[in-house]
Amino acid sequence: MKHLLVIIALVAGLIKDDAPAGLYACKNVRITLYSSAPLEDIEAESNAGKSVFNPATGELAFNVAIRSFKFPKSLMQEHFNENYMESDKYPQASFRGKINEKIDVNANGSFPVTVSGVLDVHGVKQxxxxxxxxxxxxxxxxxxSEFMVRCADHNIEIPKLVFKKIAETIKMTVSATYSPLNNQAK
Structure with missing residues (x-):
């Protein structure tokens, strides 16, 4: 399992072959999506996201397999993967960025932050x-974090036939609990 997290961190570019101390990782990031539309709300959840956080630099990376999102209705899940997200062609979504504020992981508290980076969804980086x-x-x-993603910003086409079923903007909610990377092998 530790090797998987190191590979994720290497892919994210946060660590090199000699992993520095102080990295944090989460292997079960919870990501939800919600679309409110006139005819039907659409919800899905994944608990299979991966993330690495370097508190020394503020660098942060997330990665999730599109097919890991589970829907209450199997037909919704099928349409999501085949018609909208084209999961075979674009199997992953990712975010790589940096927390703009300095976070001291040794000081208890709740800290509002902003994170700037690149969101890569459906093959479109923004x-x-x-x-x-x-x-x-x-x-x-x-x-x-909770934020909105416009389908059009990532070339996700919503056919006119179903535009009343799917909103043009999707609410994303992300939550992760990290532990030091060197503790995850235990």
């Missing part, structure tokens, strides 16, 4: 700045 919260409690670090 610069984003999102607000979030970092909570530190006795060495435990958790992060959460």
């Amino acid at each position: 610069n984003r700045t999102v607000k979030g919260t970092v909570n530190v409690n006795n060495g435990s670090v958790s992060m959460s």
Whole structure:
């Protein structure tokens, strides 16, 4: 399992072959999406996101497999993967950025932050700045954020036939609880 997290961190570019001390990782990031539309609300959730956080530099990376999102209705899930997200062609979504504020992971508290970086969804990379919260409690670090993603910004086409079923903007909620990378092998 530690090797998987190191590979994720290497892919994200946050660590090199000689992983520095002080990196944090989360292997079960919870990501939800919500679309409110006149005919039907659409919700999905994934608990399979991966993330690496370097508190020394503020660098942060997230990655999630599109097919890991689960819907209450199997037909919704099928349409999401095949018709909208084209999961075979674009199997992953990612974010790589930096927390703009300095976070001391040794000081307990709840800290509002902004994160600037690149959101890569459906093969389209877009610069984003999102607000979030970092909570530190006795060495435990958790992060959460809620932000909107416009389908058109990532070339996700909504056929006119179903435009009343799917909103043009999707609410994303992300939450992760991190532990030091060197503790995850235990």
